[in-house]
Amino acid sequence: MQLSLFIVLIFVGSFFSLTAAVMSYLITYAEYEKHYNEKRRARLLAWESALFMFVWFMVITIIVAYYFGGQVPQLIVPVDL
16 A cells, blocks of 8 residues: 555654644743743743644645645545445
C-alpha cells in the first residue's frame, strides 16, 4: 500500500507542529513566569501561545501538502463488494 504524498506531508507537518507548540509553551511559560505572580495566569497564556502555534503550523502544513501533494483525498471512499 502506497501512501500519497499528501498524507506523508500531513504526518510530517503534524509532528513539527506539535514540536513547535511544545517549544512555544516552554519558552512562553518561562518568560511569563517572571512577569506574573500567579503561575496560573502564566500557564494560561503559555497554553494560548502553544495552541496558536500548533494551529498556525497545521494550516501552513495543509496548504503546502495540498500544493505539493495534489488534491485532498476524500474521506469517504466507495468500496466495491
